Amino acid sequence: MNSPESPAHAASTASRGEQVRLGCDIGGTFTDLVLQRADGRLHIRKASTTPDDPGRAVVDGIRALLADLEVAPASVIEVVHGTTTASNAILQKSGARTGVLTTQGFRDVLEIGRIRTPTMFDLGWEKPEPLAPRRYRREVAERIAADGSIVRALDPAEVQAAGEFFAREGVETVAVCFLNSYVNPAHELAAKRILEAAFPALVVTASCEVLPEMREYERCSTTVVNAYILPAMRGYLSKLRRELSAIGVEAPIQVMASNGGMMGVTLASERPVFAVASGPAGGVTGSARLGELTGDRDAIVFDMGGTTAKAAIIEAGLPAITNEYEFRDGISSPSRFIKGGGYVLKVPAIDIAEVGAGGGSIAFVDAGGLLHVGPESVGANPGPACYKLGNERPTVTDANMVLGFLNPVALAGGSLAVDPALARKAIAEQVGAPLGLDLLAAAHGVRHIANINMARAIRAVTVERGKDPRALTLVAFGGGGPVHAVDVARILGIRRVVAPVMAGVFCAAGMLTADVEHDLVRAVLRRLDPQAGGDLQALADALRAQALVTLAAEGYAAGDVGFELKADLRYVGQSSELTVRLRGDTLDPAALEALRADFQQAYLETFGYSSEEPLDLVNLRLSARGARPNRLAFGGIRLEAAAVAGVQGRRQVSFARGDAPLDTPVLARGMLDATPRAGPLIVESYDTTVVVPPGANARADAIGNLIVEIDP
């Protein structure tokens, strides 16, 4: 492969002068850009998102930012991009016309799924439409047994006939999903070759290449999602490439992957399913890097936007990863204990819990007199009642406005004028009156329910995983994160909150901190015993070799690649696994014994008991990381003064229900230093507000992160 993406190429481009990197995150309302200069200076730009053509805001924003800074486009050595192309294609059902080629008798695996409903007692529920309709799901009479032996050989003529059908029907992309292909991929690969040779216009994805793991539905669903979004992703990235080149930015594009690493354009165009959760990953990776600096290697990442709040955890400096998640349309419930509501993706992704609680979440009282907040949201437009854009329903932002937490004149650095009277009216009439509560009590109620819902997302990634949140730091960003963080921390018994510098564009900044990272997996399914070592070692070596080839194509020499080997283990007879890291690179009997002990420890921590019963090793996983020499390190950054400027003043803030409002100092972010200041305190900056209630104190560290310590 030639290497338009290689760092070497980039370096030669930039040798003409300054070298800058760009991080770029597309959100529902804003497209955020962060420009990193070699000397540590950071520049920030927010552009309005262009939903009809998301790349336009990216390209226009980059052009404007470079022009303002008088930086030559050729100086850009890399663009790191969080893209919503994949997730939008699924949400809007705008992906390609997708076919499935499968084993006879299993045409409907994709549609049957796992049978469950996410609700109970709801006879009006609708099951999500499969991304490939039944008509485009075709069978061939091949069969491989569970042990990999061939029961019935693949007939090439049948594959050919299916291909002709696809071509006739205008199918653009095909997922090949045969039963038991995780043990023996021969038939899938043969079918793929036949289709590609005879029908060059068809884009073919074989399930054994995307997910060589047991469980036909999960593998098929993942492969179909990949096929479905592949043409859109390929089209988007090639258009972005052309348009960036047109403005003189020839630097390689890196796509943020769901696992928090980056992937090159070539891989992202073949395996877009690994980048469906591209957007939020940047913030989590950034939090992990920031934690290295602030000493918060074990932390909860809390990102609150307009519609939802997200939570993830960092353990020992690394984001916690899940190997399976469900991509769902909207958020129906804060409960994670639901399945069947969406499309299953069994790929490594940062383990993110999401609840429908954001600044725009609507508060309402039901017929039985119960107060609800969310999941319905007013979105960015018309926005909360106080935005004066026509919405009259009360939201979480309105509650914060009523209580005095938010600036009563304008938000977003003065660019968004607000009217607190509209917030008061909405809260009083639609929450206070039906519940018989006064204005402040009603506003506290709305805020408190939102806090409880957000705490539930955090519980999902901590308590439900056997982690005690009290030992962790809460890293809060997004427009609303620092407004609620201390109260949410208190609900969970957390004592330390960090509101990072650039909290409002933190996802884009976080992307600049990522390495290139590839996760490979192979099904093993064998008893974990001392005899397993030889086979496993051979498998691990093969995975390593494969990763090196991929990373070499992206410009990484073997010496710059780090590996981490993991195993999915379970007690014999169980059907869900825990992923455990191997302590080293070798798989000798001692290493396997250590692995067993580590599994038992992890099991004990997660479930409260463990036993000496035998273990099955289900999958072997390898994470290969190509280290970025020039990745953003927060320690050396310098922010523009405008980013931390603001106005000093005082206002009345109601911190606790039933207590009198307090006359509270309001400070600009740049006015805090290393000396802790006791709450009550409101710290404003152009992109967010940090609320420091009584009983907590705040200080700024050397680069402008706010550290809030909460009294016991």
Place this chain on the structure above:
Amino acid sequence: MTTAAPDPNAHAIDPITFSVIKNGLDAIVDEVAYTVIRTARSEIVKDVMDYSAAICDREGRMVAQAKTIALHLGAIPEAMTAMLARYANDLQPGDAVIVNDPYEGGMHLPDIFMFAPFFHAGTLEGFCVVICHHTDVGGRVPGSNASDSTEIYQEGLRIPVVKLYEGGRINETLERLIALNVRVPEIVLGDLRAQYAACRVGLRELGKLFAHYGRDTARRYLAELLDYAERLTREQIRAWPKGTYRFLDHIDDDGLSPAPIPIQVAITVFEDRVSVDFTGSAPQVKAAINSTLSYTKSCTYLSVRCALTGEVPNNAGVFRCIEVHVPEGSVLNPESPAAVAARALTGYRVFDAMLGALAKIVPGRIPAAGEGGNTVVCLSGRRTDRSPFIIVDMICGAWGARPHADGIEAITNASQNLSNTPVETLEANHPVRIEAYELIADSCGAGRWRGGLGIRRSYRLLADEALLQLRADRMKFRPYGLEGGGEAMAARNFIEQAGVATALPSKVTRPMSRGELVVHEQPGGGGFGDPLAREPARVARDVWNGKISADYALRHHRVVVDAESGKLDAQATWTLRGKPRNVAA
């Protein structure tokens, strides 16, 4: 501080605190359920998810329920009553009481209830309850779920209300007794430990809740949760038309005698409550499909709950508005020692009959009949190396057409929330090859809205021999339609040896030999409304998508569609249908 719940008046209900506690309990009970699935051993719990979890108050009334098997939870009151009758004054922290005896509050022997008492500051304040369907509890057939047993004594180990854990220590005598009486002791004991681990998680979290709010406040809000659900329920029933509404449905037979088994329901709507009377239903039957009173009540509560709109909490407050009368000695309230293992089938038919009657009360809200319950396929035997295997596989399902939408295909019965076992998991663990797992075209009931399609699943035996037990139904009495919608296709069972298929009855217990293939076809769901009023475009779309044939379109809808292309022939359709009836765009 903001975390301390304000409690200005010691007797009042603060709406904010109420919301917070309700959310808190929902989160706790989901966490309990989550712990079960992650720690259990068996496929039936982990993959099929045949288990459930609840939190009860100190009087044993259910206040919160996880999103698991809905039908289990209405059975808690009877089991709780039995448990309290024995241990009300003899519970201490660390205890866990189990029971499975259908004649002491249980449902059927594989379902083992576990109650863990919750203590706060030395007094009993509630219970965490986890119910799991266990893979085997002994008895004459593997899986302990045969439909052809005739006495409870054949069905396995009966566990009366006893403590499995005392003060945090497992009762080893009982544990060894259980281990000796079941076919897969490590799986059963593993699942029991999972139940206990999950209960402990629930107790820990309840402890935090009580510590935070204090005993009196917590008690008051738990009681208010029940009152709140009761208020919402009564408010809705007030709007229902008063009167008595009847519906009759049937189970084909009990597998031992060919006699149909009627399930007769009469719902009387009073001012703000309903009374449900099952008089006229069959007397108890010889085979094991008798439904215990606890299970019958559970199905009844669940059906009414499905007819309620909005977010009514799933708790005992709803039960207060529903009276249930079931004649003693009937198939819905049998006397010992009637066999009950396959009672789930009867419960499904109670659900179907209840919905049929409710459709007359709230007609815009109730679907036509679904598939009539999951089919249970149990295959057991020994592998070539003589090691035993048991497959307990559940096949679901289709919903009937709704008043405003088609039924759903490939979906758990609405009264359950089951999942399926992946084919690759089954094949990797057991000597069996699944040769089809697919939808059955044309199996739906026709209507303005069509029912969901049924599902076919087949199993080829790769061991020398095995015992097959198959429990299906709806071969004679097919899923009903509503408002002129058609019945769905009936269920079918076959066995194939050397390419020759032989039809089997709905309930089967027979040996299988190597290479034989057993095929089960589930019925689809019933239709809703006049099939001739279905929009031709929807009919054509179904033909295009391979869900119905062009022949079905013609026969049921008088819509002409090209079989290959799925293209609608509008001209021919108008000619056939005559004047358009009830045309929607």
